Amino acid sequence: MVQMWEEIMEQPTVLGRCLHTNEKVIASLVTAVKNRNVSSIIIAARGTSDHAAVYGKYVLEMLTGIPVSLAAPSIFTMYGKSVQMGNSLVLGISQSGKAADVAEVIRAANAQGAVTAAITNFTDSPLAVEAQYHLFCDCGLERSVAATKTFTAQLYLISQLAAAWTCNEDFKRALAEVPEGLKKTFEEAQDVETKVERYRFMKECFVLARGVNYAIALESALKIQETTYTRAKAFATSDFHHGPFAMIEKDMPVIVYAPEGPSLKDVTGMIQKLREHEAEIVIVSNKEELAQYSNCFLKIPKTDNDFISPFYNVAVAQMFACRLALAKGLNPDSPRGLNKVTITR
Ligand code: AGP
DSSP: OOHHHHHHHTHHHHHHHHHHHHHHHHHHHHHHHHHHTOOEEEEEEOHHHHHHHHHHHHHHHHHHOOOEEEOOHHHHHTSOOOOOOTTEEEEEEOSSSOOHHHHHHHHHHHHTTOEEEEEESOTTSHHHHHSSEEEEOOOOOOOSSSOOHHHHHHHHHHHHHHHHHTTOHHHHHHHHTHHHHHHHHHHHTTTHHHHGGGGTTOOEEEEEEOGGGHHHHHHHHHHHHHHHOOEEEEEEHHHHTTTGGGGOOTTOEEEEEOOSSTTHHHHHHHHHHHHHTTOEEEEEESOGGGGGGOSEEEEOOOOSOTTTHHHHHHHHHHHHHHHHHHHTTOOTTSOTTOOSOOOOO
């Protein structure tokens, strides 16, 4: 089997390990941000890591109440400007740790006396060395160009940081169940291999979700783009109403993440509207009763915590992209025109 598939399947083991590896550094980082009483959190990242940052915005902002912004690294590198970060936690995320523009943001933050941290999969990477605190994904080597296990490790470390920061024991318990939940996801969604056949000739699609799962819509679209060359575009359902919906026509494929939780009402409203316009609807949800409104239904385990469903949704997204690439006769491990490490400045 291709590397991407094997790396998807490694995720339950990887998450358990990366948590153990980082318990002490997370505790030290929490002490530092509390001592400094930071008033904002700034996250810098690119590509898949930037989608982990979007997840981080929702989780850290909602649990700590501290505003989280996503940095525009070009402000530092291309425009040669800076922003006020002295009283912030500045977090750089990069699986390779080689993201030069992200490292530049951390460098500027260090110079201003901010608390800085990096999440990477390489302890000796430039970003890991530049930041004051390093949260190590401990994924083992990820060979497929398509990032999978490093992404879920990034989500897991961000969540663990938020849980430790806010002493949220319920969230810690919910996170401890994620590795088992992922195994269950693999079982529930194993029919993806046959279900993707229907989309073998798909050239374009939309991917929709709301709230924290918007991060997963973005990541799902990126996985489909890079492994299958499909023109996939992600939107928050809330934004999709404001113009993009006009692009919907009969048989247009739309993947909708509809987990039980705060986003369900809005997302099911969108599914209804998509049906009225005869779209081809793929639903990813724990709620089997939604299957009747779909052309393809992929099941995830039920969770009461809206910060946990992204782990199960993204596992399905990764499986879908990988199997669709294979159904199209493509190798998802080495997409055309891409390298494992992309350095932008
Ligand atoms: C991931 O599937 C992509 N190949 C790509 O977006 C990647 O995430 C991006 O280049 C960022 O890399 P980094 O995490 O090593 O900085």
